[in-house]
Amino acid sequence: MFNHRSVLLIFILGLFVVPYPSLAAEPSQKKWWPSEWGSDDQLGALNRLNPAKVLQAASLIKTGKIYDMAHIFEEDMPLFELTPEDRKYTLTVPGAPSWGPMGNNLLVWNEDYIAGHLSQDGTQFDSLSHMATVVGDVKNLKDIRYYNGLSHADIGSGRGFKKLGVERVKPIFTRGILIDIAGYKKRMLACSEEISVADLKAALITQGQSEASIQPGDALFYYTGWGSLWKTDNKKFNSCTPGLSAQAGDWLVAKKVVLVGSDNWAVEAIPGPDPTIFAPNHQKFLVENGIYIMENIDFRSLLADQVYEFAFVFGAIPFKGATGSPARPFAVR
Numbered sequence: 001m002f003n004h005r006s007v008l009l010i011f012i013l014g015l016f017v018v019p020y021p022s023l024a025a026e027p028s029q030k031k032w033w034p035s036e037w038g039s040d041d042q043l044g045a046l047n048r049l050n051p052a053k054v055l056q057a058a059s060l061i062k063t064g065k066i067y068d069m070a071h072i073f074e075e076d077m078p079l080f081e082l083t084p085e086d087r088k089y090t091l092t093v094p095g096a097p098s099w100g101p102m103g104n105n106l107l108v109w110n111e112d113y114i115a116g117h118l119s120q121d122g123t124q125f126d127s128l129s130h131m132a133t134v135v136g137d138v139k140n141l142k143d144i145r146y147y148n149g150l151s152h153a154d155i156g157s158g159r160g161f162k163k164l165g166v167e168r169v170k171p172i173f174t175r176g177i178l179i180d181i182a183g184y185k186k187r188m189l190a191c192s193e194e195i196s197v198a199d200l201k202a203a204l205i206t207q208g209q210s211e212a213s214i215q216p217g218d219a220l221f222y223y224t225g226w227g228s229l230w231k232t233d234n235k236k237f238n239s240c241t242p243g244l245s246a247q248a249g250d251w252l253v254a255k256k257v258v259l260v261g262s263d264n265w266a267v268e269a270i271p272g273p274d275p276t277i278f279a280p281n282h283q284k285f286l287v288e289n290g291i292y293i294m295e296n297i298d299f300r301s302l303l304a305d306q307v308y309e310f311a312f313v314f315g316a317i318p319f320k321g322a323t324g325s326p327a328r329p330f331a332v333r
Contacts, residue, residue, distance in 0.1 A: 067305075
């Protein structure tokens with residue numbers, strides 16, 4: 001019997017190793033470009049952040065308390081993997097100081113060396129080059145299209161992306177909304193359980209808000225309880241995810257948010273209800289609408305104080321051409 005990881009591995013290998021018949025033989029009829037911000041745009045939904053939105057977020061700061069939303073980067077954190085060798089994170093510090101002593105004051109100092117997969121591990125942020133859709137022949141790089149219709153043939157390279165890299169992402173300071181789905185359901189969501197639009201609306205009401213609380217330019221976060229497995233049961237954490245239904249993803253697109261973040265490694269249920277569709281919300285957020293994604297967020301301190309509305313702050317590390325960045329997001333109330 002296949003476990004969830006086996007099913008996921010077979011599906012992805014089918015997409016990237018074996019030509020996928022429906023994609024190769026029947027080009028997609030859907031065209032999501034040019035962007036509403038113009039055919040040259042690389043910023044996506046962050047175009048919605050303007051001085052008025054920043055001032056709105058700043059007005060939410062009443063106590064000055066800061067809430068850290070990041071997990072610690074360490075070697076025993078859960079690492080998404082299709083095989084045990086897929087992703088690694090290793091930090092090495094020599095047993096003695098790296099340099100010195102220098103000068104008559106005998107100053108020494110230390111440096112570290114980080115090896116492995118960095119931009120998509122731990123609490124992490126997806127740039128718009130992270131995902132694409134095949135619109136014709138799976139073997140033709142011109143038929144692999146990203147946000148604003150940019151093709152892999154035009155922007156991809158072995159040393160990073162010429163466009164849509166994470167260095168294009170400006171610092172984010174906006175209003176954040178956290179929806180406690182696990183609190184509403186009074187339990188951790190199950191593997192592959194979907195969050196419906198009705199769930200989102202009901203959870204908002206439970207925490208004293210409404211669907212009108214979500215405004216254009218907001219960063220929208222939701223808690224499934226899956227994050228409680230972080231470093232307590234890494235195997236289960238990696239095996240699957242609960243997440244937003246495709247309809248809930250459409251609902252958030254219509255709300256014109258700039259970012260969607262979760263306490264697990266996806267913004268949809270994986271495996272999903274339709275075995276022929278993989279990660280539909282990644283596709284509609286990043287590729288089709290320029291909405292950014294943040295995953296593996298730690299919401300514990302916010303939930304402990306029942307903070308559901310806050311000023312949200314994040315700056316991606318500008319690795320030129322990278323598909324994402326390690327994340328240290330925080331909230332201020």
